[in-house]
Amino acid sequence: MGKTDWKAEAKALKKKVAKLKAQAKAAPEAAVTPAKMVSPLAPEAFPALPVIGGVEFAAAEAGVRYRNRKDVMLIRLAPGTTMAGVFTRSSTRAACVLDCQAKIGKPSEAGAAIIVNSGNSNAFTGAVGVEAVTAVTGGVAEALGLPSDRVFSSSTGVIGEPLPHDRITAKIPDLVAGLAEDAIEMAARAMMTTDTFPKGASAVVQGDGGEIRIAGIAKGSGMIAPDMATMLVYIFTDAKIAQPLLQKMLSRQVEATFNAITVDSDTSTSDALLLAATGTSPAAELNGRTKPGREFEAALARVMLDLAQQVVRDGEGATKFVEVRVTGAATVEDAHKVAMAIANSPLVKTAIAGEDPNWGRIVMAVGKSGAAADRDRLSIRFGDILVAANGWRSPDYREEDGAAYMKRSELVIAVDLGLGAGTRTVWTCDLTHRYIDINADYRS
């Protein structure tokens, strides 16, 4: 036997190294860092939002938890603004949510303000949590010359840690000095936590005597994840509209928008949506029974749905955006139950992540939903592809068609129950390894 050919061995080993490196790169986990990789479902850029007369924004670095980024934002609303809101129904909701709920319905001509911090949710913090809310809202009220019951606050971040409210109140003078009408994107960024992109949407409708503008921002990586991904939404309009009508429109539209999205079925302690109408539009006051009123409500619903869908597109670890359309249910409530059973099923969501057209799991989810269903009247479609009907797989369905469809990044799963007129559409995302990475390791 001759001597070892070290040159040949080195070359072979070099190839091996290259191959192993390529494998490591191809492995889904190795390539992913839980940090700020922008969601593959994100819009191309933050949209251009119209300025809403009477609304100003500012943001600052208070160092509540994060370093080297803005983590507190202030919004000033002109005198005459009416406020409406909807909030989490959690029985363990945070002090700032309880405070907002107590203040929201009160009539006032004084104007208003909203102050929001990220990094700490001030939830489950007992009496010191209430003190923190009083300190922050009181500080803003004093600086802006507002009654304190016109200052609304939100906090998003870790649960159960005392909120270092001094760091926030110390920044109030800077925030007040920085207020500007065109700083809405900066405000959207300051409230991000695990979000990978800031979320904004707008609409313009024709009122009597002038146009009415709507602009909104949201944060959230799901409706979910109390110590990191609370959903916060702020929508502004220059419409002239009475508070009861504004609240009625908001409450009516929330079911088919923000209550129709889910990332992982976990409901935050701190979800809040505030809607402010400044009345600075030249258009006449809105009325629920006239065309401008109806068009305003429809435009508001579109802005709400757009923001809600952006939250799903930023769902933790999401790679697929999924619309679940349920029709033919006995009631709307049943349609909602079935749609949410599908959208929240870990087995449906992992199948979608694996691009497996596993329609049997949709049958399962319908079955467990608790809604009235008849196996033999059920039909299931992936997009336009009829997968199952009359209690069995469709004779024309070919597995390869389903498999090809599942490779898309935007999917529609349509289920018809064949029983009645109840319908509901909800939006969700898939369940991937990254969801586990993000949530197993968040606090460490």
Add this chain to the structure above:
Amino acid sequence: MGKTDWKAEAKALKKKVAKLKAQAKAAPEAAVTPAKMVSPLAPEAFPALPVIGGVEFAAAEAGVRYRNRKDVMLIRLAPGTTMAGVFTRSSTRAACVLDCQAKIGKPSEAGAAIIVNSGNSNAFTGAVGVEAVTAVTGGVAEALGLPSDRVFSSSTGVIGEPLPHDRITAKIPDLVAGLAEDAIEMAARAMMTTDTFPKGASAVVQGDGGEIRIAGIAKGSGMIAPDMATMLVYIFTDAKIAQPLLQKMLSRQVEATFNAITVDSDTSTSDALLLAATGTSPAAELNGRTKPGREFEAALARVMLDLAQQVVRDGEGATKFVEVRVTGAATVEDAHKVAMAIANSPLVKTAIAGEDPNWGRIVMAVGKSGAAADRDRLSIRFGDILVAANGWRSPDYREEDGAAYMKRSELVIAVDLGLGAGTRTVWTCDLTHRYIDINADYRS
């Protein structure tokens, strides 16, 4: 410069290869194959189960879907056997479940049989599904000389594919010829799908005039996963007991045992539990009001709980066995809601997988459960460690104690709501990368 030292370079490259291989091994995904790695929570071995007089088992390779393993099993029960059962409440349940439900309550002295296949669940298969059940149960009835309404069947595996029932009926002669009293473990293995170990449990109680034996087997990798992990349970006893009393005891004990476990909140289309009492024990007939009757029911409950907990220990991807104890709820129903909200929360389950003592997520789960709860009366313990009380983190709680506790493979999360006397304990496992591997790729 000298020539390249190929020997040194080869040695360096060898080190690099070794390092890259070690990295690949350390990466959680690279090291895991979705195949039959036995759960780290599995018991050491299948337990020694007592022979139950009047019960015989056989198994065979029918090739329904799997190759080179037994996938069909037959159980013969002696004349005089009484049968009780509980089944999935899914509205899309499989043909064999509907068939069992129609047969279970009928009195008969003729004996009975149970035939079970793995690999295909015969669910959502329309009229041909019903034909398959008729063919299989009819074939067994004819071979064993039983009325066909005394033959019960279960199928577990993929949904929506026609069951190749000829492959099963072709094996009936072999199965009948192979029936033996001591083959219970073989039967337990034949019905496994994604299970990583066969599950068995037993108890012996003293009756009037002799001992009464109970032995049971189960399959399931959760209550979950309709196309792969249906839960099937068969329990046998030689007790003399009337059918109505047997059914009453079974129904009473199912809430705190099989209805108190969850792997991922997805309910199967095919879950079935059959309990057969052959009456071959020398002990006198049981009565619900006497000591032997009460002791029998307690022993039955222990066997049911043992099997239920083994299903959780084999939960897909499980690395932690978690007991969630809820006390102080306004009602038992509320205690169940809170316990299940915690046990099913993806955020709680991923935190446990990451060994993060993230008690804020438990507060969130209590809040979203829909049960009556008062934030300021809530207390949370990890094992004996008081984590939170009176609406805030306990002043004595140290994060490092919680972190050390979470490293255990068996965890107790105790929540007291401080409102009433309602209690419920449920069992679950963590949510890991392997769950996604198993369920994203199952059918491919």
